Amino acid sequence: MSKRKHEYRYEYEKEFANVKQSRKGKSYAHCCYCDSDINLEAMGKTAISAHNTTTKHKNFARRIVGNHSMKTFFTSKTLPTKIDYEVAASEGAWAFHTAKHQQSFLSNDCTTQLIKTIFPDSEIVKKFSSARTKSTAIVTGVLAPYAHKKMLSELGDQPFSISVDASNHNEVKLFPLVIRFFSSRVGVRVRILDLRSMPCESSEQIMNFIVSSLEENGLELEKVTSFCADNAVVNFGGCKKKGKNNVFNRLKERTSARLIPIGCPAHILHNAAEKAAERLPVDIETIVLKICSHFKSQTARAESLKQFCSQLEAQYTALPTHTPTRWTTLDNVVEKIIDIWEPLKHHFLSLKCPPRILEEFFKSEQSLIIITFLHSALLVFKKPLLLLQKTTALFPQLADIIDSFKDAISQRRSSEFYGATTAELLKGLKNDHAEMLKSRFQEFYTITMDYIDKWYRPEEHPGNLDWTLLRNRKVKYEEVLEMAKQIDPHIAMADELFDEVSALNSLLENIPDDVFDKDDPEKKWMNILSETDYLPLIYKLVSIVFSIPVSNAFVERVFSLVSAQWTNERNRLREQAVRALIQVRVNLEDFSCPEMHNLISSDQRLLKQIVGGNKYK
Known part of the structure; x- marks a missing residue:
């Protein structure tokens, strides 16, 4: 009777740190120290013990222990074990955590050792090794390519829009290219x-x-529905979007499909506020920047202001910063200045030699009235800007957002409304001074309206879009047809479009009231189109319309993410690493860190990429 042949067991790895399963088969173990295979058929675990006592093994073991970093570059012929994959999932999740929470790769040198110290009994932690080099390689060589492929998979054959912008990072000019699809x-x-x-x-x-x-x-390029950018001449050739030497025209010449121009409405509102405020008697932005500069990093000055706040029974608050490139952030600072107006006034006028511009500002009886009016007026800009910056905002909502804003400004102008507090303050002025300020405030409204009308051009956009928002259960074929004529004339000529509209109306009638009232347009369409495949023409029309962005705000968000990752302290980051970090941060933003760990644990391809060496290329 033949003796039972011994096979490799994973338990051996807990007892012997140097062994893994060999690629030669189940009856072999592989020694990672001396790169040799151990036959287990006859002796089993005893064969490993005998191997470890050989002179050859001991010599290699001393070298490995003396220079542990060799393991990083050591090419093993063994197959990865279960514990190896668990370690890989942990290292991948940690690299994702580093990217998602904008931590530095350098900090991972310490983190790896710290984790080993805190959790010494964990078998995973014993093999965990994700210092700066490895974590960078996992982000650039594994997670970023996965994020990119996932994005392309989600896009599939759908129509999409493109958005671009440019921003300087020190001496480097960066250009993100953002796509949107449904x-x-x-x-x-x-x-x-x-x-x-x-x-x-x-x-x-x-x-x-x-x-x-x-x-x-x-x-x-034929799949591109729209081009979105700020309203610079290089992008659109001016407010009328004419001329040949601009990006929009160059792209339009290369495609037969209709390309819709989207000159960022958020930029238009920002610029309108800035242009209108330039006609006020006081340059409020200069005043704000001067005040903020006066207190920046000046503890003694801040203490003086706190004392005046205490004496005048006002609540002291530090002034927020204002970014000149985002003009309406001025309102946050203006609001705080109004709140502590009297303490600020006493502080500056108590100085022996205050900045002349601030001295004149706080001595003038008109200054508080002007800044109060501006605060009231900027509140009208706030709501549409917040709506335009939402990633989930839909293009059919754009017209309502802008029209509502124009109506609000128009109502204020026709009613001569400058804010309730402003009206009370105006009563304290001489009549001629009050009338002069009112005329400037009226001019503010007029300049705002004129600027919007000049730069926001809805005639360049397709119309009859309201039905896509599914506000009611009845969609009119005529509205769908008119939109199709503007977006895709081939669909408009198809008789099947009428039948699809009839089928859509039947589906809408059968949606329960609580579901129909609760769901937003995006969710409604997802439910309708995912449950049926007989609305291909309507699906294409909705996909085109929902792919069009309402602003360029998302590209601005990319710049903010770049600035957060590529700081002065992390100036050694390469452009490739920055691009990978942003791809992971943006294209995998729906994943939490635990969810990413679960994903990697269940994806053999990702696990093998993390374990393998190709990620370092």
């Missing part, structure tokens, strides 16, 4: 397709960047 499976998605640096921003260079990025990702 599908019944994932809803509206806004993702980053590419991030590159270019020496300048000519229209030809930007156009080549867009086209090359699309080609590299296997995307067709």
Whole structure:
């Protein structure tokens, strides 16, 4: 009777740190120290013990212990074990955590050792090794490619829009390329397709960047529904969007599909507020910047202001910062200045030699009235700007947002309303001074309206979009037809469109009231289109409309993320690493860190990539 042959057991790894299963088969163990296979058939575990007593093994073991870093570069012929994959999932989740929460790769050198110290009994922690080099490699070589492929998979064959902008990071000019699309499976998605640096921003260079990025990702320019950017001449050629030497025209010449221009409405509102405020008797922005500069990093000055607040029974609050490139952030500072007006006034007028511009400002009886009016007026800008900055905002809602804003400004102008507090303060002025300020306030409203009318051009956008919001259960074929004529004439000519509208109305009638009233338009369409495949024409129309952004705010968010990652303290980051961090941060934003750990644990391809060495390429 033949003896039973011994096979490799995973329990051996707990007793012997140097062994793993060999690729030669189940009856072999592989020694990681001396790179040799151990036959277990006859002796089993005893064969490993005998091997570990050999002179060859001991010599290699001393070298490994003396220089543990060799393990990083050691090419093992063993198959990864279960514990190896558990360690890989942990290292992948930790790298994701580093990217998601904007931590530095350098800090992972300490973190790895700290985790080992805190959890010495964990078998996973014993093998956990995710210092700066490895965590960077996992982000750039595993997670970022996965995020990119996931984004392209979600996009599929759907139509999409493109958005671009440029921003300087020290001497580097960065260009993100953002796409937006809608599908019944994932809803509206806004993702980053590419991030590159270019020496300048000519229209030809930007156009080549867009086209090359699309080609590299296997995307067709014919699928692009709209081009969104700020209203710079290089992007659109001016408010009338004429001329040939601009990005929009260059792209339009390369596609037969209708390309819709979206000059960022949020930028238009920002600029309108800035232009209108320039006609006020006082340059409030200069005053605000001067006040903030006066107190910045000046403890003694801040203490003086606190004392005046205490004496005048006012609540002291530190003044927030104002970003000149985002003009309406001025309102946050203006509100605080109004709250502590008297303490500020006493502080500056008590100085022996205050800045002349601030001395004159606080001595004038008109200053508080002007700044109070501006605060009241900027509140009208606040709501539409918040709506335009929402990622989930839908293009059919844009007209309502802008029209509501214009109505509010128009009502204030026609009613000569400048704010309730402003009206009370005006009563304290001489009549001629009060009338002069009222005329300037009226001019503020007029300039705002004129600027909006000049730069916001709804005639360039498709109309008859309201039905896509599904505000009621009845969709009119005539409205769908008119929209289709503007967006895709081929669909408008299809008789099947009428039948699809009839089928859609039947579906809408059968949706329970509580569901119909609760769900937003995006959710309604996801439910309708995911449950049926006989509305292909309507699906395409909705996908086109929902792919169009209402503003360029998401691209601005990308710049904020870059600034948070690529700080002065992290100035050694390469552009490739920054691009990977942003791809992970943006394209995997729906995942929490525990969810990412679960995903990696269940994905053999990701586990093998983390365990393997190709991630370092």
